[in-house]
Amino acid sequence: MHCSFRPRRRVTPALAAAAALVGVVAHAAPAVAVPPPAPCPNDAVREQQGSTRLPDCRAYEQVSPVDKNGGTIAAGLTARAQPGAVAFWSTGAFAGAASNMSANYRAIRGEDGWVTSPLNPPTPGRNPVLMDQPYLVALSGDFSRALIATRYPVGPDDQGTGAGANAGYGDVLRTTGDGRFEWLTQPPTLPDTANKDADFGAATDDLGVVAFNSFKHLTVPFPKPDDATQQVYVRAGDTTRLVSVAPDGTLGPDDQPLPAGSPLPGGATVGSGANTSTSGSTVGGGSRNELSDDGSTVWFTSYRTTSNPQLYVRVDALGPDAETRRVSRSRVTGAAAGDGCTATVTFLAATADGSRAWFACPTRLTDDAASDGGVYVYDRDGDELRFIASTAGAGLLPSPIVADDAVDHLWFSSRTKLTDDAVAGGVNVYVLTGDDVRHVATVRDATLQPQMLALSPDGTRLAFESRGALDPRAGSHPQVYSLDFGAPEDGVVCVSCRPDGSDSEALADLHNAGLSAFVPPNRVPPSGAIDDDGRVFFTSADKLLPEDENGTADVYQYRDGELTLISSGKDPGGAVFAGASADGTDVFLITGERLAPQDTDNGVADIYTARVGGGFLAPTQPPVCGEDCQGPPPPGFLAPEPESGRFTGPGDLDDPVPPRAPTFAVGAIGKRQRAAWARRGRTTLVVRASHAGRVRATVGGRIGRRTVRVAAASRQLARGGRVRLTLRLSKRARAHLARHRALRVTVTVRHSRVRGAKRTTVTLRKPAPKTTKGGQR
Template identity: 35%
Template sequence: MRTRTGRRHFAAAVVGAGFCALAAGSAAQAADRAYELVTPPGSSGKVLPGSGMATPSGDVVCFDAENALADAPVNGEIAPDGFCSRRTPTGWETQWVTGPAVAEPRGGYGAAVFFVSPDGSRAAFGTDKGISPDWGGDPPGQVAPGTQSAYLWEGGGAPRWLAPTPDPIKDPNVDRNPIAASDDVRYGLFQSGLRLVPQDTNSDVDVYEWTPNGIRLVSRDANGAAAGGEVPRGSSLGQAGVISRDGSRVFFQHVGPLLGSEPLAQNVFMLDGDELRDVSPRRGGDVPGDVIFVGATGDGETVFLQTSERLTPEAKEAGNAVYRYDVASDRLTLAATDPMGANFLGFSADGSTLVTYTDAWDLQVVRDAQTFTLGALDALDIFDYYTVGSPAVDSRGLRIAPDGSSIAFSSLGSFDGEAATGYRQVYRWTPAAGVQRISATPGGAPAAGDANIGNWSVASGVNPRNVGLANTLRKNPQLGRVIADDGSVFFESAEQLVPADVNAYVDVYEWRDGVVRLISPGTQRANALYMDNSDDGSTVFFVTSARLIPELDRNDVADLYAARVGGGFPLPATPPACEGDRCQGPLATPSAPQTPGTSVFEGPGDELDPAPKVARLTVTGFTAKQRRAFARSGRIVLRVRANERGVVTATGRARIGRRTVRVARSVAAVRSGGTARLSLSLSRQARAVLRSRRRLRVTITVAYSESATTVRREVTLRG
């Protein structure tokens, strides 16, 4: 279940420093980063967007993938498996985490990694395929086909079944995926109505916690009997802090009398060891209403609650408000209120900063007893997924620095004093600078298309992140850190935000200290989709089907790459060419006859086959005479040489007004080892701009059908 790539199979393409003359460098790229292929070379596994996560250091990354990878069987395109890759001194080593599956898996959703420990030694995952030997298939008393259950992988051997079925079985078809976990993943939460322990005698869904010593009932009364309850969560993941970092405190919601609470309304409770406590006390004398747990700090000391009820004597406005409860002091205070209501969106890990929106769709930040109005959300921000106001907390396009010093979000709304563009844009807010649109060109023009943050997926539609209806075991959350410790923000867009981005595909960008740079090449002919980044931002992971390191990446399926500061591994050595008799090798000595017996198999699987010949392209540079003729006539002929038969396409782009548009294009076939001539003619509009302004800068990109990289040439024409 482990795939280790040998020393000779690693490579790096240095970002901005050039790669085999096919990836020209640019000041808009982070020149200190190098690309590393994370998924095993030659594998057919298709990495799915909207899956996985990296450890804080960026040295371990987990992901979900279809098809065969790291000894996992071929499950087709509807049943992915989960994997974790660890960076070693010689490269990335990948392990199959969500196996071994049973011989005949029955589920349609496959498996998915939900949580990973900071050192990458432990991962919690869900699967509906069954894990050997827990589920044998048909025998009674085992998990029914297609039922989703929680498991724990601890670096090797068979995973531990975290949510087994009881005996006698009640209803085997109840899903019980992991919902939340402690930092080290030794503790975690799931829900079930299966009566998994003797104390669970009711017919309600209850909250359970897995521990190193087995499972225990969480939603219980003071005597330990099951009371019924649920884990506060979004689509699939629990609210932040629903289990403390060390696993000692767990929060759940319950409707009905418990510890003397309001019998007809929802209340929030905390189980601390064996002590049960009501953390939603009603002290305002108002008509009881439901109280919702919306988050807690990692130590479980500060709890945030949302309700329309007045919980304290403090005056609050009509509508929803957010309250803060401090466990140690038993103090409940009003944290956010507004005449148009205050609806919770998120909070910083230290509890210092809240993000809310009003019923009038104003986006607000509460920090240091001040309320900042950032701007107006669009209606779709509230009802759509993957924007700042998404209805599910785990699918929001919102990230808050741990200390609340900066906030990044995506929105269709109107901010920083400018009108909405009709596209999702990425913004950054700080207390000192306010709101700034960062999905913009160096001149400040907004992206002329959608820009997004986070790692997410959709189940249908024309979208680069579409994974299909079956690959939705995690219900499509929005993952990825997005913000680095130094305040950098990572986002993606198919629009050209820097001159080095010459393709028409989604690329990953970095905003740092006011400058936007490419993380992905910007020349590849496939989408590059952000996955995650390390805490310090030195490593950024993205998924692409482009062969960024063609010596290793030998197919067009989606692979996982890392762009790492100071990273990279040596390229495989190219065997020297041979001539005549030197190609035959030494004569073999006849071997003695062998008696029948066991033989050692040597062949495919022992070692990767030698890398195929890499297609390469050379474009002749422009002379001064050619540039003058190009400016005078509007025509130029490119000479392109290729070492493999294929098709080359030259595209010229120039900035006309506020947009970069295509001003020339030519296509030609090229023979192996031959030279093609591509004649480019400037468009009428481009010639008019050159005549009127006496200057036009044209970027010519040459794409080659046999390679995923491109060659770029820039020429400034003077009229």
């Protein structure tokens, strides 16, 4: 393992003050003797791969399938907080994908490897166009369900018509990953010819409750049929409810009270409109809890043509006593009932249970607030508003994290000196914990944006990209920095700067370090870039360590002042960071290099994980035997019967040479089994596979002048082993057998991770019914 340390610099008060102005305070531990590493339980696979230099007993595992149908992996979308699952995006369709568009996938780790499942809906109608691209906008915490936003027609009842590259209108679908999809933004009256968009807003962790924005009227009767604005809805189960209902007493454009239940004039959007199909609480981004974890509280912003946007909350949104409150109304003594925020209101975050929310408004809304407003916190249960801090000249960092119900960490920046150790006029980074504002650092870069930030799961640490040189070693190149609000004395730490103290010669970021082939479609940092211990994963195009030899982008880990190369540093095409689990067990990267022996697709980009204690040993070739030497016997299972019924196809398991790639074998369909199948109408097919994956069997039979499907079955294997598929003949096939007494069928079996199929053709014969002497059957 390569270890490099930065020398610790003594920070005097004068130096600290100067450093605060330029945002530079660099610390690292002094050099110490490094003991030899302890043996790893997976040393055999690490040696086989040549990955013994990786830290923490990590080894590479190929996550994406070898056969990608000519496609390449272009981006990692998100990693599950718990290890063993990741979502990614590819330019090709494979692994049983029902669509030929560039596709979204999820991969789950099994005992024998990773199993990939497609997430895109099918495209059975017209040819897709550019704007039909499906976006993976959310995944459930257990990765069992996904939300997809797309403009492609959902089905024959989706008849919105566009023109050219913008054909179709946006909708949100929910998939379980097994081919089933729910049209969440379906209007109550079909077909849908409204030619209006709907897009994703927020969802609960299990995706059971989903909030979205829609120009379509999704409830019947709609309170105001002539309303043409975007409104907010929530769907739970099979029920869709209007959320953006005007509070009682709201005045309409004619200054008359609106009827009860009316939609907000001018329209509305979930949160502040930041969570769309490409950002926000979507895959890769951090949730702001616009929707509470039980789905009962929804925060949204209105857009009125006669006044400024206001922040609202829908309380008990799923119940019969649902109520809308205007959160940003003025509580200043003597204020009129209609007074509120007179400029842009920005929803910042809410607690997971929906009991409190923070927002920014440059208007004095309470008696103790600054004249130019600032950050406020609203208490839902008490309907109370409190002023927190002024944000004059602020560049708010709208990526807050709620650690738990008791501790909230809201990061923001402001040029206002809110604490004694802040710098007036500087870009001060603060953390709001409860009602306490703490200064963390002052930086020079005022361009901190959500797509450049990552927060640790507990909200105590921030990693960010900066174009401004916050460390002398950065030179003119953007670099990655970290902050720890629990240790403000550490200041800003450049995690991607050269450890030898020399000037950087290339950029580093939390994305792709300039490799245009790997651009995440949601434009937010991959999840897991920084953990609770301050470990940071990033991509750098600079040579930070001697073993980095390819002169292009590579993936690094920074931990306690030490840099480690996670990718090989040898792929001429580079490697990029694609996400990590919350505990750092899995660190995902995309590369075209063969990092594991199982990867045989000749330089096509794959997604890998450098996994703690991971790796799968590749089978080794047996020694070459002479004439008097017998090789290892074939597996003693599923021996075929002498007659027809044996399956043939590539990659049989009963080869004497152990397979290098996934293989499977199918038990023969013997004479007795064929007779029982014809008599009972069903049979069981036994399949043994070497690896996890989905096993499918289809049966085609000639009935009349056509060959039609007469039976089908599929099962998912979590690991290698046996699986039984029950094949039941269709009603039409049974009728044909009863009439003609014979049916010739072809059985085709496929494994999702094996190219090609195995087939056998047999004849099912049903004996004629016995008759008595009197001719009775």
